[in-house]
Amino acid sequence: MSESSTTSPSYEMSSTKKEYEFIKEIGLGSRNLGCYVNGLWQGNGPVISSVNPANNQTIAEVVEASIQDYEEGMRACAEAAKIWMQIPAPKRGEIVRQIGDALRAKLHYLGRLVSLEMGKILAEGIGEVQEIIDMCDFAVGLSRQLNGSIIPSERPNHMMLETWNPLGIVGVITAFNFPCAVLGWNACIALVCGNCVVWKGAPTTPLITIAMTKIVAGVLEKNNLPGAILTTFCGGAEIGQAIAEDNRIPLVSFTGSTKVGLMVQQIVNQRFGKSLLELSGNNAIIVMDDADTELAVRSVLFAAVGTAGQRCTTCRRLLLQESIYHKVLERLLDVYKQVKIGNPLEKGTLLGPLHTRALRENFEKGIHKIKSQGGKILTGGNVIESEGNFVHPTIVEISPNADVVKEELFAPVLYVMKFKSLKEAIEINNSVPQGLSSSIFTHKPEIIFKWIGPQGSDCGIVNTLNLYNQLWERIAFGTRNQLWVVNLLFAQNNRLWQLF
Structure with a gap:
């Protein structure tokens, strides 16, 4: 035809x-x-x-x-x-x-x-x-x-x-x-x-x-x-x-x-x-005890619920310092209850459907696996019975060592866990096989520079909030050893090159 x-x-x-x-x-x-x-x-x-x-x-x-x-x-x-x-x-x-x-x-x-x-x-x-x-x-x-x-040549009268x-x-x-x-x-x-x-x-x-x-x-x-x-x-x-x-x-x-x-x-x-x-991405947001928690909560909501959790940069793991753990978690649970689910074309909708019926079924299988590995469903965890592929946005309290946490569940499921020190938070962030995007909320410069340095996040995208509430971003879209940013697509001397 x-x-x-x-x-x-x-x-x-x-x-x-x-x-x-x-x-x-x-x-x-x-x-x-x-x-x-x-x-x-x-x-x-x-x-x-x-x-x-x-x-x-x-x-x-x-x-x-x-x-x-x-x-x-x-x-x-x-x-x-x-x-x-x-x-x-x-x-x-x-x-x-x-x-x-x-x-x-x-x-x-x-x-x-x-x-x-x-x-x-x-x-x-x-x-x-x-x-x-x-x-x-x-x-x-x-x-x-x-x-x-x-380029200068070592041969005279050449370039x-x-x-x-x-x-x-x-x-x-x-x-x-x-x-x-x-x-x-x-x-x-x-x-x-x-x-x-x-x-x-x-x-x-x-x-x-x-x-x-x-x-x-x-x-x-x-x-x-x-x-x-x-x-x-x-x-x-x-x-x-x-x-x-x-x-x-x-x-x-x-x-x-x-x-x-x-x-x-x-x-x-x-x-x-x-x-x-x-x-794949299995991205973490770290919230330190000096952070602007209201800003963090709003950011986590969009990062975890946006596109119904179907972004490679979706926040899948939320790491909260233990002194603010319950405060942030309670606020997050409150805003999750206010998320309007429905037709994505309608004004005010914040969460549309999963893309296919198969993804909705994967969500159900994922919830079952989470429960079998000790995960506690704090909100959500259910599909919405309708003609579409709608599910409830879900927050799970779980150990960072659970096998399911190491996997990417392409759905609005957020794993929440606590940590004591920055060192522990970085170890949890880097403990999964995927390494795409990561973020930290803090006002302390020493934490920021540790986070973006060689002993910090191992992800291609590293976000942080600085002293003036400005977002810093190390711009490189990719995973660990494979940066995927602006690629100049050329061949030179029969070799392929990428410029970053």
Whole structure:
């Protein structure tokens, strides 16, 4: 199934609910072709349904990619790469600037779609799209700063010239919890650096994949550029594996579970490719006894409950110094009772549904495991009987040594534990196999510098509150030995480089 225009067919929305009608404004219909190949929309794979997690009803249908679609798309993308890499970097930056402006024009429609299809509340959905716009702005400036170096030579009357060349094609495999922001983090940088992008969105959020692609495709078409500069596939594991195995893709960025990420890394390594992985998080917030406890409570609430606990940076472990343990815990239990649960598109909702029914079942299994390992449920711990995938936000009192604490439960479940000294708190923070984000609340400089130093948190992101109630952040998005921040996607002398 394919068509000759750059937009998929606009079918009448059969039995469309009023809350779904806005998707027409971003070029979506009741059935949508899920592959953008060489400037055309097509799809020859299975037909799947995009489901609203708030009621598990179908929003629209999508025709996924087949392997034949993938191969056709990759051939076109490889040809487009020969054109795109020769366009001067500032000109590439101008295209990315236009993409940012096109996203601004549809910000609220796209944000609403993220909220509808993924399940995060509307403010977070809009905020996610805004992240891509911000990345476009950053990348525009970067397009005029891709400088090389003149290096002194030990040979007389010689010099060494350093220049950076594009890789060619960057593969981006994104997850359901940030169905478009992760594309922006990768693609904006990749594009200004002269790389084409092959994107496989999450199988359960195909509509946002299509809507985002339509906007980028419109900018490329307006500028008489090959549509294959961005090649998009809606599909499952078969397409993801094809990207990981494809020698035409020197670098693959993968966001998802540690289990699948390890598989992707191994496949890419076997062909001497490069991978960027953003995987699990088991993040801790430490509250010292001198902290502003009200600020800490508000921060913990958003960090633990936001996106229904389905962020890799979600706070999963709360460490409270023993002298303030009961004070902070009582206040936190009070604010948890005030969390409004419901339709993520409705004003005032703070907690939407889990993304799928399977995740709701995993929540139930996780609660059972927590209880079997001595965890005490202080609030929540139950699913909400409804058509959607709603659960109660949960606080658990548990030992830091429990095996379940070492795992990532992708749900709004917060483990609370006490500590005596900073040394003990740091040991608990560093005791899990995941190391992504971490935070501490204190006013003492000596604690701050211990926390951000080599004997402090071992996470890629280290937050702290300083004496003036300002947030410090050591900016590096990643885990321990794998920093995932701004990556300049280039090859130099047949080697792959990352600049941080």
